[in-house]
Each structure stands twice: as C-alpha cells, then as structure tokens.
Amino acid sequence: VLARRGRETQRQQLQRLFLEAPAAICILQGPELVYEFLNPRYQQFFPNRQLLGKALRDALPELVDHAAYYTMRHVFDSGETVWQQALHVPLKRTEDGVLEDRYFNYIQQPRYDEQGRIDGVLVFGFEVTELVEMRQQVERLNRELAAINAELTATNQELGTSNAQLTRTNVELDTFVYTASHDLKAPITNIESIVLALRDTLPAAVRQDEVMAHLLELLDNTVARFQFTIDQLTDISRLQLAHVGPAEPVTLAPVVEAVRLDLAPALAAAGTDLTVAVAPELVVPFSPANLRSIVYNLLSNAVKYRAADRPSRVQLRADQLPHAIRLTVQDNGLGMSEAQQRQLFGLFQRLHTHVEGTGVGLYITKRM
Incomplete structure (x- = not known):
C-alpha cells in the first residue's frame, strides 16, 4: 500500500511538473498514438481543437504525411530517442483552416510500462518559429548583400579597366601634344621668315596693291594664329609638370x-x-x-x-x-x-x- 501511495505521489508530482513546464509536452499512448496527456503550453499550439483521447492522425490530420508523424511512429516501434532541430511543421489555423508554417525543436522518447514494453511516446517541444524566420531573413539579406557586392566588384573592375584606358589615352595625348608643339615650331618659323622676306623683296607698288596687301595680311594672321595655337599646346605639355610642384x-x-x-x-x-x-x-x-x-x-x-x-x-x-x-x-x-x-x-x-x-x-x- 505504501509503495502504491508513493508511486501515486510521484505521478502527481510529475504531472504537476509537466503542467507547469515552459515546454510543450504531450504523451501519446499505444500504437495508434492516442493523446493521453498534454500540458497547457502544448494545447496553445492548437486552440479550440480537441486532442485528448484522439489518435494523432485523427486529431491533427495535416500531420499524417509529415515527417513528425513518421518520426513518432519510429520512436514507438524502435525505442530510439529522436532529437529534431527547427523541424518545419505546417499547422492549420483554427479560424480559417489555412496551413501556417511553424518550426519546433523536438525531443521524442519512448515510454515503457512495468514489464519494460513500449506503450507510448513522450514529446517535448519548443517553438522556434521567430528564430528560424529571423535566421532566414539574415540569410536572405546575406545573399542580397553578396549579390550587391559581386555587382560592385564587377563595376570596380570595369572602372579600373576604364581608368587604365583613360590613363593610357592621357599619356598618349600628352605625348602627341608635346610632339606636335615641338615639331611645328620650326615650319611655322620658316613660314614667318618667308612672309617677312616676301614683304622685303616685293616692290612697293606690288605691296600696296589691294589684293596683294590683303593676301599678306591673311598670311600674317594665319601665322600668328598658328603660333598662338603652338604656344597653347606647349602650355598643355607643361601642364603636367606644373602639377608636380x-x-x-x-x-x-x-x-x-x-x-x-x-x-x-x-x-x-x-x-x-x-x-x-x-x-x-x-x-x-x-x-x-x-x-x-x-x-x-x-x-x-x-x-x-x-x-x-x-x-x-x-x-x-x-x-x-x-x-x-x-x-x-x-x-x-x-x-x-x-x-x-x-x-x-x-x-x-x-x-x-x-x-x-x-x-x-x-x-x-x-x-x-
């Protein structure tokens, strides 16, 4: 009698512990996995749904073809304890019956009777839906950032190539400007000398002729413009040196x-x-x-x-x-x-x- 009272006391203490535990706990009895016990935290996942006394496949038909159901069957048949992390479990919403994605950490253990035979399954669950969704969001953002980083890297490479081409073009342009300003000085000076010699050798009457005077003036203006352009080209070729100082x-x-x-x-x-x-x-x-x-x-x-x-x-x-x-x-x-x-x-x-x-x-x- 005392032993029976002691077992009853332990059972009541264990039941009180299960009822007050922060985890979702249920006990499924027999090969049909009938709900024998569930604590308030477990019932919160299924508001307004009758679970006690019902087989799992009848109480939660949405889980019949789900891994969670087959895992519980495996625990009952094999006696193996199973741990599952962030298990995806689609559950029906009570108000409209729409399946809602939920995620749980599960511990499923076999329960034994006094003869050492498996007579049920104990389930301890912790919902981690928010954590999983946050992790998924972080992973999605990381993928987006990786894509943006890849685009920026490609853009930087293109800019590097463009800058290298511009640098080569500027060097070539500076070389051309220097060469042009240097090589053109002598021919323009020769032309200027020829025009001056022409003025000196032409008779006064010819120089005073309206057409000839106009032509000589055009030559003078053209030579002056050439010299001005060459001077500016020389300034360009010296420009880089000016930046060094x-x-x-x-x-x-x-x-x-x-x-x-x-x-x-x-x-x-x-x-x-x-x-x-x-x-x-x-x-x-x-x-x-x-x-x-x-x-x-x-x-x-x-x-x-x-x-x-x-x-x-x-x-x-x-x-x-x-x-x-x-x-x-x-x-x-x-x-x-x-x-x-x-x-x-x-x-x-x-x-x-x-x-x-x-x-x-x-x-x-x-x-x-």
Whole structure:
C-alpha cells in the first residue's frame, strides 16, 4: 500500500511538473498514438481543437504525411530517442483552416510500462518559429548583400579597366601634344621668315596693291594664329609638370583684379558690365600662373561669346566651401545646349565658330 501511495505521489508530482513546464509536452499512448496527456503550453499550439483521447492522425490530420508523424511512429516501434532541430511543421489555423508554417525543436522518447514494453511516446517541444524566420531573413539579406557586392566588384573592375584606358589615352595625348608643339615650331618659323622676306623683296607698288596687301595680311594672321595655337599646346605639355610642384597660398582677389585690368580694353570694346564679388581674405592653394590662366580663360570667354542682341553682363564670384573655394563665372551670352556642354572642355572643341579661337583654352583650364 505504501509503495502504491508513493508511486501515486510521484505521478502527481510529475504531472504537476509537466503542467507547469515552459515546454510543450504531450504523451501519446499505444500504437495508434492516442493523446493521453498534454500540458497547457502544448494545447496553445492548437486552440479550440480537441486532442485528448484522439489518435494523432485523427486529431491533427495535416500531420499524417509529415515527417513528425513518421518520426513518432519510429520512436514507438524502435525505442530510439529522436532529437529534431527547427523541424518545419505546417499547422492549420483554427479560424480559417489555412496551413501556417511553424518550426519546433523536438525531443521524442519512448515510454515503457512495468514489464519494460513500449506503450507510448513522450514529446517535448519548443517553438522556434521567430528564430528560424529571423535566421532566414539574415540569410536572405546575406545573399542580397553578396549579390550587391559581386555587382560592385564587377563595376570596380570595369572602372579600373576604364581608368587604365583613360590613363593610357592621357599619356598618349600628352605625348602627341608635346610632339606636335615641338615639331611645328620650326615650319611655322620658316613660314614667318618667308612672309617677312616676301614683304622685303616685293616692290612697293606690288605691296600696296589691294589684293596683294590683303593676301599678306591673311598670311600674317594665319601665322600668328598658328603660333598662338603652338604656344597653347606647349602650355598643355607643361601642364603636367606644373602639377608636380607644390602649391602655394595665393590671394584670389589680386589675381582677379590683374586679369580685369588686362581685359579692360576688351571689356570696354564689348561694353561688358563686369561684377566681381571676391572676399579680399580668400586664399587658394594653387600655382599662381595656373590660377591666373584659369581666371583669364573664363573671363575672356564670357566676353568673347557675348550675345549681340543684349548688353553683355558678366559676374565673377568666389564662395568659401567647407573644403574648397568655388569660383563661378556667369554671363548672359550665347549659351550652350546640353550636347555642347558635354563637349565644352574637350581639346580643340569650338562651339561657336563665328568667333576666333583654338579650342584649347578651356581644355587647359579643366586640366589645371
């Protein structure tokens, strides 16, 4: 009698432990796996569904062909304890019967009777749906990041190839410019000498002839333009060397004023109203000669390419930015289309051919 009371006490204690346990626990009895016991946590997975006293395949028909059912059968038939991690279990929602993906960590153990025979299966389950979904999301994000990283790597490789090609092109262009400016000097000098000799040898009457005088003037202008172009090409070939030397602090306002004075005759002839807004304390770390060339090119172009149907106005201003100084030259001149803007700083690019020029000045400005 005492032994029976002791067993009953142990059974009650074990039942109370199962009822209060944080895990979902059930006991399936016999080969049909009939629900003999389940604690509240287990019942929470199946709200409003009657499980006690029903065989597993009748209580949860959605599991009949699922691995969870066959695993429990295997435990009952073999006596082997089975552990399963993040097992996917589709369960019907009570309200609409739609299958919902759930994930569980399971421990399934055989239960033995007093004769040592298997008479049931004990199931301990812990839902890990949120953890699995978070892990799946992380894996999905990792795949997306890997794809983005692969795209960035490919793009960087393409950019590296493009930069290498641009570097080679720039080197070839610098070599061409140097060679052209060097090799053209002698022929142009010879032409200039021939024109001078021609002026000296021609009789005065011939030189004074209207047609001949016009031709000689055209020759002089052509030679001067060639010499100007060669000088600019020489400046381009020297430009790279100018970058090598250390920059020095240059006060911007005096440079702008010096250029304004140099352009005073052109400004007066064009009737250009030039407005300058440069703080006297602005200092630019730059090559003084290069800085003057930039200001000169920008201002002279603003005057040169003015519109004939309105008074010419040019504004030059400088603004201090956090890590730089922005120099802006704005005018109300001829303007440019989007296509012309893309060509603006190209070598030998001339967007308005009715005005004299070589298409080199802004290229030099950009390279500086």
